[in-house]
Amino acid sequence: MTGLLGWLDRPDERRGIRFAEPDGSWRLWSYAELATLVRRYAAALRDAGVGAGDVVSIVETTGPRFVGLLFGSMVAGAAASPVAPPPPFGDRERWAGHLRGVLRASAPRLVVHDPALSLVAEVCAGEGVPAYDGEGLLTGAVADRRTPEPAGLALVQFTSGSSGLVRGVRVHHQALAATVAGIQRWLRMTPDDPTASWLPVHHDMGLVGCLLAPVATGSDLWLMSPGDFVRRPVRYLECFGLRGARLTAMPAFGLDHIVRRVPRAALAGMDFSGWRAVIVGAERIRPALLTEFARFTAPHGLRRAALLPAYGLAEATLSVTGVPLDTGWRTVTVEQGAVVGCGRPLADARVTVVDDDGRAVADGTVGEIVVRGPAVAAGYLPADADGTASGTRLADGELRTGDAGFLDDGELFVLGRLGDGVKVRGRMLLAEDVEATATAACGAPAGRITALLGQVGDAPRVVLLLVRPEPGWLPAARAAAEAVAEGVPVTALVVPPGVVARTSSGKPRRRLMWQDHLAGRLAATVPTAVPVAP
Template sequence: MPIAARVAELVADHAPAGPTTPAAPARLVEDLGFDSLHLMELLVSLQIEFDLEPFADAELVGLSSVADLTTFITSKLSPEIDDAGALLGWLASPRTDAGISWLGDDGEWRTASYADLAAAALRTAAWLREQGVEPGDVVSLTLAGVDDFVTAFFGVLAAGAVPSPLAPPLALGSLDNYIDHAAHLLTLAAPRLILADPTITDHLTTAATKAALPCKVTPLQDTHATGTTPHQPDPEAIALLQFTSGSSGRPRGVRLTMGNLGANIGMIRRWLGLGRDELTVSWLPLHHDMGLIGCLLTPIVNQSPLRTMRPDQFIRDPLRWLRCLGADGAAVAVSPTFGFAYTLSRVRPEALADLDFSNWRVAIVGAERVDPLVLQRFAALLEPHGFQPGTFRPAYGLAEATLAVTGTQGETPLAIRPDWSTMLPGQLVSVLEQAPLGVVPAGPGWVTCCGQPHPSLLLEVLDDEGRPLPPGHLGEVAVSGPSISTQAHLGGSTSATRLAGTQLRTGDAGFLYAGQLVVVGRTGDSLKVRGRHLFAEELEARLVTETGIPAGRIAVALGIAAGRETAVLVCEQPLTDDQRAAAEAVLTRETGGADIRIETGPRGLVLRTSSGKARRRELWQRYCG
């Protein structure tokens, strides 16, 4: 049983008012009625349950809620991994026989050892101090090369400052839009310094000016400064300012502490059982939580080998990514569903003839809706070459939780087909069918279970009043624990994701099935139809299945316009008469007769975040605002 769930059980067992289901933010004294005697009995039970030494009085100061107890017990059980100092610990004794490789534009791989990267980071820390960067200052990073990025990121941390990655401009994207976007993020970050690739320093200078910031914009220097001793971090010190994708509003800044990062990286290492010599391969962007924390920081802290390519290099040749796994022995890869679907569209079976995927141990799937039929097709393509469906690890996470929240444990992933007419807030969701990946029938309505919560996190599904719901009931997913950012989010409260004390209310709707989390959509991207929630993601999946329009070409926005329920379909290709008729039929049937609007146009019509998610709220404002 996860640590958080067992702590909650023991709290319920010892509550003076009798067994209850305490929410994570619940205060032990004020909300649950604990007195000194009951608190002492609870602490003794925790010591016995988790085989811990007696707690010192000083350790217990400030532990006032269920979430506080969970964090405390977790830190006692696994200090060697969750230690906040682990993030910088590798700088003191870096490996010379392992490091990071990256794909150059000439198609050749280049490598820097962890020893080389650590030395460069410490020199950069000394140079940053010469530039007037002080502990606690924010330094924004827009660096495409992974060697430069790692040098700058850890140089900033070693100087005691706070790195804040920003997305580079999109190829063929509007430069004016990028400058506006960057100015918004810089206004939130208020950096002391911006480190950027030479090709975009002018653009970021314009953005900084627009944000009325006096900070300097400069390329990363190949400095010869004498390396410095890393700043000794406080676990509560801010270690990273990362931005949300902005899929449900403008991006917001999430401030993560050393403790948050250490806890989440520790969770991921334990979850994967990441070996010291296991090769990880990634094409995800470095400014995105999944690419940064899951695919970059975790292997670095583990000091295991890492091979990276840029997203545009993956798009040009996904077979190059597969060859890292089928020819070069990579064991761990991470991708949203899009990556697997795109690979299917570009790689023919005959191209895999000389590849062996039997060493591919983990394929984490997250960041967007996990489509079981896409994963099933991908597995079928690679199974003749040693790939196993249990390699897939569907997962759920979000930037406000640092990254990882749930994940499957290596079993063949489970898909279910709920009765969507029972998707009523606070009510039990009826499940019509379930099937392991590999035998999921074709057709709409299937969703993938995203695994159990990581042991140190307490995940609950809440009703509209914030009360925990039993398993199987639809509500809002809420999480608490040591990797949850409890700092106020920068950039306003337009998102449904918000803090309630130390508990993160995610704004995602879901339920628990067989101990696993099932996420069905965003509460802000839905309509109530005949009393149930209709989610944009499910509507898109049905449109893809029933019209044949590719998944990457559409987005749906839902809302109320002129007092009427309205569904907007935005499609990046012309529709045949049959496709348009089929789309209208699906939208009318599923929305219960809402007003329907269909917009078609070229690629780029669907507004997307820098991580590729549809910006539904902005699409709604464009067409119905």
């Protein structure tokens, strides 16, 4: 047995996953212990009726149960479908609606959930889907030594994306294995290269890049929850500066959070010289942020070339392009400003940029990014969904991403979502352009200003959402947005943080919020909104 499940036949008793504990300590689960847990879950799932071709929905927080259920589902011959748990202070009914959509799309054989999440059981009962708590399912289960050769569907990755539409991406074992092998080659991963991550384990970057790849490699892994990272980012940095981790990945807002929340004095005694790779993806990256993070960590040994901008999406299993090790990232200045390169194709991907008629365009010409290759997913759930409404389409092995970008000397430069833009005087104005310009004009932290673009009748409009703005931000942001939008009317609203809906990777769900704005729901949820322009 090799590849994704090979570690189960020869689990290492010395290496494994260290899970962050609430008291600040780390609990090591060796790969030998995890292999036993995986086999117990595989047996328990089979006893509950799970078989080849089934889907198992997993609603668990970061921890050994999640790992046991993820691999246990695969060993049982089923596809694992990780689902994000409800946020601690989020809208329970909205999340319940999301879960109902997931269950109807994937038709799982059963759902396994954290024992503390009673809402999951309530929703499942209403949908007629069997639900088990993760502890109770193991009662009486004995480790099953059978490990079938991986085949068929491995994962169903549910992503609401920036559009707010729930889509189940079907990932076969071959695509998953191709992605993991591509990441291993890209980062030159060996069992001696520990990874540390705070990313949510139900999201493709955290799941595939920072859990499956290290486990398949047999390397140590330090695993925190996103909440752990937000509360104490220095604990995450200690994994690299004091404990020897070398590899990681995160969205750009993670770099911003570290730079703004970690005092320089807190890095005393840390050595980042062995930190080989910081993959940065999931959203458009500001060159200034990469530079700022590099300067922040350089006195402790992190090399600029360790920052690796990348591009990927769930429909490509995860990774599409990435900056090669030891080369350093670069920028190209275009009409939209300085754009960070996201590297070259990974995992044998073939990347082209096409015009509105699907014809490949010349280097430097903006168009839609199209991907082919062994890691492209098989399609969506339900089976008749094509993703067209979300702007991303999968058909016959071709992935039309719905993202705008261009190629330069073989490297991909990503600009943003085509569906989040409007045409202004013959050119495409993207929400990311407006947002970046407004944020830079104010010197605001990442995520505090969000731009929404759309049509009101036949006329384009811009809406800026400002979260806890400082004095002077509001007029500066509006003026900057008006300048880049070339006369398109701009409305600015001051909103509380919870109003800005985001995906699990931190990207704004712009089209969902635009629809709320048009329907008056956005303003209705913000009674204290301060309009700046009609």
